[in-house]
Amino acid sequence: MPDIQTQNQGHVTERPWLASYPPGMPAEIAPSTNNSIGEIFEQSCAKYAGRPAFTCMGKTLSFTQLEAESRKVAAWLQSTDLEKGDRVAVMMPNVLQNPVITFAILRAGFTVVNVNPLYTPRELEHQLNDAGAKAIFVLENFAHTVEQVAARTPLRHVVVTTMGDLLGLKGVIVNLVVRRIKKLVPAWSLPGHLSFKTVLASGSGKRLRDPGVKQSDVAFLQYTGGTTGVSKGATLTHANLLANMAQMGLWLETAFLRRQRPERLVFLCALPLYHIFALTVNGLMGLSTGGENILIPNPRDIPAFVKEIARYKINIFPGLNTLFNALMNNADFQKLDFSSLALTFGGGMAVQRPVAERWQQMTGCPIAEGYGLSETSPVATANRLDTEAFTGTIGMPLPSTDVEIRDDDGNTLSLGEIGEICIRGPQVMQGYWNRPDETTKAISSDGFFRTGDIGFMSPEGLIKIVDRKKDMILVSGFNVFPNEVEEMAMTMPGILECAAIGVPDSHSGEAVKLFVVRRDPALTEADVKAFCAQLLTNYKRPKFVEFRDELPKSNVGKILRKNLRS
Structure with a gap:
């Protein structure tokens, strides 16, 4: 049985859970012999070469193919003006390009900044500026969002990919359906951008250098x-x-x-x-x-x-x-x-x-x-x-x-x-x-x-x-903070006061409910929802709006969300 105490940084912590561990489970992990995720990536791709690694829409990338495509993107990244540790954003759903690009960024010595592709322009602009992201890989379905903010961010390189880029011949059909039939790609214009296929072609002729990544280097923001x-x-x-x-x-x-x-x-x-x-x-x-x-x-x-x-x-x-x-x-x-x-x-x-x-x-x-x-x-x-x-x-x-x-x-x-x-x-x-x-x-x-x-x-x-402890709302596993919802809603001229809380929801666990005191008596629930939809990504938007004559407040005037919840 493992020792149920540990001494760490001068603080003794009881560990009653160790007695409940599965048979053979150690109390501590061994120190990693690898310097980086990139090293593990290359070891795994060699060890499991012929095995399937990622499959999407009926198309499979083996570990060998994953390594080869990732190497091209990594070599291209190193050929740009980016320096080790620079932040590179990835803005796409679960398509084959996502792991190819993510592992390429890490192998090349840069830091991955994961971006929710459903972000509004305001949310995207904040994240790119806060991270200091100098490059972004984005699925064309969301390129119109990047277009609206790129000039106000540190971005130097924009790479746009399509749903079908790694799907072979099937990709032509997929792109046709996505663009023309389902109309899922809003019009966009990003002068100077590169296509993902151009990046692959450019990187295939370049050598990937060892960037000397250490365990202490930042992998993800x-x-x-x-x-x-x-x-x-x-x-x-x-x-x-x-x-x-x-x-x-x-x-x-x-x-x-x-x-x-x-x-x-x-x-x-x-x-x-x-x-x-x-x-x-x-x-x-x-x-x-x-x-x-x-x-x-x-x-x-x-x-x-x-x-x-x-x-x-x-x-x-x-x-x-x-x-x-x-x-x-x-x-x-x-x-x-x-x-x-x-x-x-x-x-x-x-x-x-x-x-x-x-x-x-x-x-x-x-x-x-x-x-x-x-x-x-x-x-x-x-x-x-x-x-x-x-x-x-x-x-x-x-x-x-x-x-x-x-x-x-x-x-x-x-x-x-x-x-x-x-x-x-x-x-x-x-x-x-x-x-x-x-x-x-x-x-x-x-x-x-x-x-x-x-x-x-x-x-x-x-x-x-x-x-x-906090007033955070959890919608389908994503954090929603009432302050942000309220701040955006308060920019609507027809709203005098508002407060956001989480309410139980059978689909998403919780949903956002916004209590509103009107400035404009003609203001409707539909008006408020439409306004918030322009500024907040889907899971942050109020699902319910309730109008009140006044909101409960403390003796210093702070709105009491707990009273609204009860």
């Missing part, structure tokens, strides 16, 4: 609201991601303690790779295990999604509560063969017990819930993957991870007492990009990240979330 305020970049180094890959690698193998491990794992990648959950659990874990990732560009189209996954024997399914729920309500999904499904991993938002129980009944596979944040690369805790039942908790800390429940003064609470969940480990970010003030608020002097989530730890070391 992963933007998040954090626990407060405006979107900030969580600074994730190669060491952070290498640690979480090692932690997840050890934990993943426990899914096969009770069943035979397939020679080759097949992951379903329905969550977007620009989100930290899919980036690590799908992209990086698929890479390191030699697994195949089935990329789903649009998981909202449930009938097409089900038709696609019916073609594969999926072993590992990372997902959100809302996705599990939507799939189970599809008649064709109910008829699928789930015999190959070894692990369903729930994260991003709380998994509801009724959903978990129905999922297990339908698929024969329990949902093992985990927990993490952009700031923790992301996985910090997880249930045992050999579990036979849904626990309703977020599980226990992974190896080399300490979790403490603390009060508002930073004192460690006893088991069973409710307080803020605080995390320390090698996967915890270095801080927020260019925001030392926010970093100091978020990370304590003894290295614990304050998550803003409220919970308690059981005697077995299992952690249960009971509430959130």
